[in-house]
Amino acid sequence: MYEKNGAKYFVVDSHMHFWNAGPDNWVPGAEQYAKGWIECFHAYQSLGPQETHWTIEKFMSYTEDDLMKDVFEDGYVDVAVFQPTYLKEWYADGFNTTEKNAGLGEKHPGKFVHNTRFDPRDGDNGLAELKANIDRYGSIGVKLYTAEWNNGSRGYKLSDPAAYKFLEKAQEWGIKNVHVHKGPTIWPLDKDAFDVSDIDHAATDFPELNFIVEHVGLPRIEDFCFMATQEPNVYAGLSVVIGGLMHARPHFFAKVMGELLFWVGEDKMTFGSDYGIWEPKWQIEGFVDWEFPDAPEFADYPRLGVEGKKKILGLNAARLYDIKVPDELQLPSATPAAQDDAKLVTQ
Amino acid sequence: MTTLVERSRVLLALDRVRDPELDEPITTLGFVASCHVSAAGDVAVRLRLPTYFCAANFAFLMVADAYDVLAALPEIRSVDVVLEDHFAAAQINAGVAARAGFVASFDGEAAAELDELRRVFVTKAMLAGTDQVCRPLLASGTDPASLAGLTLGDVPESPELDRLLRRRSELGLPVDAAAPLLIDPATGGPVAAAGAPKYLGFARLTRTGIEANTGICRGMLAHRYPEEEQG
Numbered sequence: 371m372y373e374k375n376g377a378k379y380f381v382v383d384s385h386m387h388f389w390n391a392g393p394d395n396w397v398p399g400a401e402q403y404a405k406g407w408i409e410c411f412h413a414y415q416s417l418g419p420q421e422t423h424w425t426i427e428k429f430m431s432y433t434e435d436d437l438m439k440d441v442f443e444d445g446y447v448d449v450a451v452f453q454p455t456y457l458k459e460w461y462a463d464g465f466n467t468t469e470k471n472a473g474l475g476e477k478h479p480g481k482f483v484h485n486t487r488f489d490p491r492d493g494d495n496g497l498a499e500l501k502a503n504i505d506r507y508g509s510i511g512v513k514l515y516t517a518e519w520n521n522g523s524r525g526y527k528l529s530d531p532a533a534y535k536f537l538e539k540a541q542e543w544g545i546k547n548v549h550v551h552k553g554p555t556i557w558p559l560d561k562d563a564f565d566v567s568d569i570d571h572a573a574t575d576f577p578e579l580n581f582i583v584e585h586v587g588l589p590r591i592e593d594f595c596f597m598a599t600q601e602p603n604v605y606a607g608l609s610v611v612i613g614g615l616m617h618a619r620p621h622f623f624a625k626v627m628g629e630l631l632f633w634v635g636e637d638k639m640t641f642g643s644d645y646g647i648w649e650p651k652w653q654i655e656g657f658v659d660w661e662f663p664d665a666p667e668f669a670d671y672p673r674l675g676v677e678g679k680k681k682i683l684g685l686n687a688a689r690l691y692d693i694k695v696p697d698e699l700q701l702p703s704a705t706p707a708a709q710d711d712a713k714l715v716t717q
Numbered sequence: 718m719t720t721l722v723e724r725s726r727v728l729l730a731l732d733r734v735r736d737p738e739l740d741e742p743i744t745t746l747g748f749v750a751s752c753h754v755s756a757a758g759d760v761a762v763r764l765r766l767p768t769y770f771c772a773a774n775f776a777f778l779m780v781a782d783a784y785d786v787l788a789a790l791p792e793i794r795s796v797d798v799v800l801e802d803h804f805a806a807a808q809i810n811a812g813v814a815a816r817a818g819f820v821a822s823f824d825g826e827a828a829a830e831l832d833e834l835r836r837v838f839v840t841k842a843m844l845a846g847t848d849q850v851c852r853p854l855l856a857s858g859t860d861p862a863s864l865a866g867l868t869l870g871d872v873p874e875s876p877e878l879d880r881l882l883r884r885r886s887e888l889g890l891p892v893d894a895a896a897p898l899l900i901d902p903a904t905g906g907p908v909a910a911a912g913a914p915k916y917l918g919f920a921r922l923t924r925t926g927i928e929a930n931t932g933i934c935r936g937m938l939a940h941r942y943p944e945e946e947q948g
Contacts, residue, residue, distance in 0.1 A: 628925075
C-alpha cells in the first residue's frame, strides 16, 4: 500500500520476476546468448534513476532477500504476480521458471500470484506440463514469450493452430489471463516479429480470456492501441512504459501515457515494475506524482486523476486476479472495470 | 584525393542510411562505430546497435544499405561493412559481403526478402511525418475535417514537409501540389473529411511510437557504449 496526500493506493505489481542469469546457469555453447540477454536487460535498468542502478553481478543473481526488500518492504507492493520466462536453450535451469518463482512464493503466503507459461511448440509434453503447473501452483495466468528459441525455431505466433490448442486447454483448465510479450525473432524472420496482429486474432476467438499485452506492444504501440480499440479483452501492461520512459524520457512518457489513456483507457491499464529490471519504489512514487506537462501538445489527451491511478496501480489487476482488496482501498463508488463493463474507445 | 575528403564523403553517404524503425540516419543515431578510408580507396565501416538482440531483419537492412551507398561512390576500391556485438552478426556480415540477400543469408529462417517489411515501416514514417506537418496547422485552429480538403500545395514550405514528400515518394504516392495532404497509404486515395480525425489520431500515435522507441534506443546505446566517440 502506498499513501500520498491522504490517498491510499493498493498496489499489484502485475509483471515481475525472480531470475537466475548468472554464469553458473549458462548453457555451454550458448553463453553468448545468455550473456547478451541479461546485458540487454541490464541496459534497460540504466533508464531508471542513477541511485537505483545495480552492478551487472547483482543484476544477474539477486537474492530472495533483495526481492522481498525491494518489492514489499521498500516497494509498497501488496501482491506481486510472477511472470516466468524459461529460455532453457540459454539458461540451464531456465531463466525464471514457475518452479523457481513458486519456491519463493510459497514461503510468503498471500504475497504472490504464481503464473505459469506454455510453448505451443512443446506438443503433448508441453500440455502435460501446463496442466501439472496449473494443478500444482494454482495458476490462473500464463506468460507467453513468442520470440523464445526452441529446437531451431525462432518463435511462434499466437494465431498458430498449435497455439490455439494450448489456449483452448488452458482456458478449460482455469486460465483467465494471458500476458503476451513480443520479442525480436519469429518465423519467418523477414516479418516484423513485434507485430501484434496475432494477438488480435486470438483475442477475438477467445473472448473469455483476457490478453494483457506487456510493454503495451512496445516498440509497436501504434498497432497495439489500434487493436485495443477493437478488442474488449485486451489490456495494456505498463511494464517498461513507466520503468523505461518516466525517468529517462519524461516528454515521451507523457505522450505515450496520453495515447494509452486516449485509445485504451484507464480501466484497462495495469502497472508492472518488471523487477528485477527496475525496483517498484521509484516507479510508484513517480507515477502517483506524475501529471501531464502544461503544454498545448498534451491538451488533447484525457486527464488521469487519483482514481485512475488507483485503478492502474492495483485495482484493475486485482480484478483480473480475484485479489481481495481491503474496503478502505477500494474506490468509493464503482468497482474498476473488467472487460465486461469496459467501454471501447471508438473515436 | 585526400583521405580527409574521402572520409567526409563516406560519412555523408552514410547519412542516407536510415534505421527503418526509427526513420533516422544511422549516423545521428550513433550506430556508426568507426569509419576508415585508405589512401587507395578502401572503406572500412563498423556498425553497432543498442542491444545484442536488436531484430535481425532491420539490422540486415542497415548493413546492406550502408554497403550499397558506399559501393556506389566513385573512386572507391573496396567496401567492408561489419556489424559488431550482435546475435546474428556472422550471418548478416557474411550475407551482405556476398550480396546474397536476406533469404540466402538466413537459410531456412526467412521466406522472403525485406521489401515488404521496409514498405510497412516507410508507411509508418509517412504517417508520423503527416502528423509533423499537420500539428502546427491544428494548433493554429484548423479543424481536422478541413485538413482533408487541403492539398500539398496549400501547406507552407518546411523541412517537415520536405521529409513527408520524400517518404510519400518512396511509397510511390503522389507528391505534386494538387495531391491531397491526407492520403490513404493502402489505396493512394484521399481521406474523407469524416475519417480525418481518426486518421490524424493514428498519425499522432504512430509518431509517438517512433519517438518513444528512439528515446529508448538512444538510452540503451549510451549504456552499452558509454563515452565512446565515433572513431
